[in-house]
Amino acid sequence: MVLRPPARTATATVLAVLAVGGLAACRAHSAAPRSAGTTPPAAAAARHRPSNAPGDATPSATASAPSSSPSAPPRPSVSPLPTSQAAGALPPVIGRIPVNDKVVFITIDDGWEKDADFVRLVQQRKIPLTLFLANMAIKKDYAYFRGLQQAGAVVEDHTMTHPYLPKLSYARQKQEICTAADIYAKQYGARPTLFRAPYGATNHTTLRAAKDCGIKAVFFWREVVSNGRIAYQLPGGLHPGDIVLVHFNPNMTADFKRMLHTIQKQGFRPAAVKDYLPATYFQQR
Numbered sequence: 001m002v003l004r005p006p007a008r009t010a011t012a013t014v015l016a017v018l019a020v021g022g023l024a025a026c027r028a029h030s031a032a033p034r035s036a037g038t039t040p041p042a043a044a045a046a047r048h049r050p051s052n053a054p055g056d057a058t059p060s061a062t063a064s065a066p067s068s069s070p071s072a073p074p075r076p077s078v079s080p081l082p083t084s085q086a087a088g089a090l091p092p093v094i095g096r097i098p099v100n101d102k103v104v105f106i107t108i109d110d111g112w113e114k115d116a117d118f119v120r121l122v123q124q125r126k127i128p129l130t131l132f133l134a135n136m137a138i139k140k141d142y143a144y145f146r147g148l149q150q151a152g153a154v155v156e157d158h159t160m161t162h163p164y165l166p167k168l169s170y171a172r173q174k175q176e177i178c179t180a181a182d183i184y185a186k187q188y189g190a191r192p193t194l195f196r197a198p199y200g201a202t203n204h205t206t207l208r209a210a211k212d213c214g215i216k217a218v219f220f221w222r223e224v225v226s227n228g229r230i231a232y233q234l235p236g237g238l239h240p241g242d243i244v245l246v247h248f249n250p251n252m253t254a255d256f257k258r259m260l261h262t263i264q265k266q267g268f269r270p271a272a273v274k275d276y277l278p279a280t281y282f283q284q285r
């Protein structure tokens with residue numbers, strides 16, 4: 001038997017580091033039993049890295065031009081505009097949206113903790129949020145997230161039971177993604193078109209399943225926030241268009257305020273994904 005050292009490209013290493021951050025946070029709040037594999041999910045995630053690996057949102061085809069219709073709302077400058085609209089193209093996996101403005105995109109995962117003060121904070125400060133919710137974490141209180149939705153948050157897909165997807169068949173992965181999308185369509189009035197994989201772990205099958213569920217982009221991240229502290233994956237702090245990963249946690253409101261303060265101190269502001277991704281990313285099927 002020949003033991004081959006694992007091929008670890010710089011990108012794969014970065015991915016493993018990124019995945020560990022998300023994994024730790026996800027694991028702490030997931031009641032789902034993890035598969036008894038011998039491969040650490042982070043390392044496996046790196047090995048199962050999709051061909052369009054997490055990173056900048058790069059166009060898979062010619063970028064679509066912003067609408068020039070006078071009735072269309074003005075869009076901030078985005079260069080280049082990523083698109084997933086090429087025929088048969090799998091959804092891109094993105095950790096950042098290419099923008100010129102000093103904005104970041106705050107995403108919050110899972111949904112285990114439901115802090116009423118946090119809804120008030122989001123309302124008062126008008127903080128744009130993208131929520132990647134796991135159905136098992138929210139099914140006892142869908143209404144809580146309706147409150148956040150009314151404050152401007154967008155509800156997106158994070159599976160039914162928060163499994164480690166690369167170990168599952170196409171049919172099981174599709175069921176995890178599609179069923180959550182179906183439920184959120186009913187509960188929140190809009191079918192998710194964005195998806196985040198539990199632990200950030202995807203393989204080619206995940207992307208096929210996501211596409212077949214109507215998902216237009218798979219969100220990874222550039223920063224992980226724990227207890228209000230931002231862990232940077234690149235030198236130099238925040239970068240324009242970074243996707244920031246937060247989890248619904250105890251002490252949510254105070255931690256979130258601390259994170260907002262750090263973002264603002266660097267001259268950044270949270271922005272809505274809808275204002276920076278082409279409208280095609282939000283077209284429900």
Ligand SMILES: [Zn+2]
Pocket residue numbers: 026109110134158162198199
């Ligand atoms: Zn999660």
